[in-house]
Amino acid sequence: MTTTADVARAVTSASDAWLGALVSGDADVLDRLTTSDFTYVHSSGTLDTREFFLDAFRSGRRKYTQYSVDGVDVRMYPGTVVMTGLAHIRLNPRGEEMKIETRFISVWVEQGGAWRMAAWHSTRIPDA
DSSP states (O other), X not given: OOOHHHHHHHHHHHHHXXXXXXXXXXXXXXXXXXXXXXXXXXXXXXXXXXXXXXXXXXXXXXXXXXEEEEEEXXXXXXXXXXXXXXXXXXXOGGGOOEEEEEEEEEEEEEETTEEXXXXXXXXXXXXX
């Protein structure tokens, strides 16, 4: 029998792999960790489909130098996990470093015995 602690560990592990793949640019790992209908909403409000999101990594258009989270809360429902927290992002679009702090929500679903992200949505925290 799978316990809630087992589910939390499995999803946290999948989330850690996803975050690592964002920084390393590993589109194959991101492919395995997302559902076929995955959507990614940037802190700017821009929506990426799964195909556009993965292509940005495969082409090298998207390069994060940091993507970490903290203050994470994990809520579990049958076959679904919702994570919320703070995300700390650094990237270099057009050669200039940007630092973005956001609040995020990610939705994970169990498919075929594996946890996959169905959605990521973030909102930028205004500079204090």
